[in-house]
Amino acid sequence: MSEKRYTYSDYRQLPDDARYEIIEGELFVATPAPSRHHQAVVGEVFRQLANQLLAHRCEAYVAPFDVMLPAPDEDLEDSATVVQPDVVVVCDPQKLDARGCVGPPDLAVEVVSRESRRQDAVRKRALYERHGVREYWMVEPARRALTQLALDPATGTYREHDSADGAGGDVGAGGARGPHAGALESTALPGVILDLSTVFPQ
Numbered sequence: 001m002s003e004k005r006y007t008y009s010d011y012r013q014l015p016d017d018a019r020y021e022i023i024e025g026e027l028f029v030a031t032p033a034p035s036r037h038h039q040a041v042v043g044e045v046f047r048q049l050a051n052q053l054l055a056h057r058c059e060a061y062v063a064p065f066d067v068m069l070p071a072p073d074e075d076l077e078d079s080a081t082v083v084q085p086d087v088v089v090v091c092d093p094q095k096l097d098a099r100g101c102v103g104p105p106d107l108a109v110e111v112v113s114r115e116s117r118r119q120d121a122v123r124k125r126a127l128y129e130r131h132g133v134r135e136y137w138m139v140e141p142a143r144r145a146l147t148q149l150a151l152d153p154a155t156g157t158y159r160e161h162d163s164a165d166g167a168g169g170d171v172g173a174g175g176a177r178g179p180h181a182g183a184l185e186s187t188a189l190p191g192v193i194l195d196l197s198t199v200f201p202q
Helices: 036-052 118-130
Strands: 020-023 027-030 061-062 067-070 087-090 099-100 106-111 133-139 145-152 159-162 183-185 192-193
Touching: 020 118, 036 061, 036 087, 036 106, 036 118, 036 133, 036 192, 106 118, 118 133, 118 145
Parallel strands: 067 099, 106 133
Antiparallel strands: 020 027, 061 087, 087 106, 133 145, 145 159, 183 192
């Protein structure tokens, strides 16, 4: 007998004692709760984005916040993918309803731990790319690094736009870009700049 293929309908029936995600029908359970340091980094990224978007039509949300990614031929209830990125930005109000975001957000951010690195760097990267998430940030506090992936509209694939650390140093070939060292500007949200010195304090 094959393993159960979970859908959004199943997801809504799950108990609220843990954080769940369904990726292509496979159920993932995140437990125990994230570390205090993880939550501090998530909070700082969200704070900066939300403050800069006050005068924009885009809205920032912090987990737990459901992002449903149905395939083109799937009804929402039958969708096999629902995830909870640590931070998301959504610019199309038609994608938002009382349940969360239906369709790809403009920006997804995952704060990467040792335990989540493969999930975030491989499975979620492929998922966000396939569903057309315009920009994906992987924030790695342990390495003081942020990898910025921008969707190429011509190819529908990600390219690594930038990698930078909070000290203004380089991680990889890209180096820090922005108005000052240790700052990173969003490709999907022009003018929105993340100050890495407070994301990765000394």
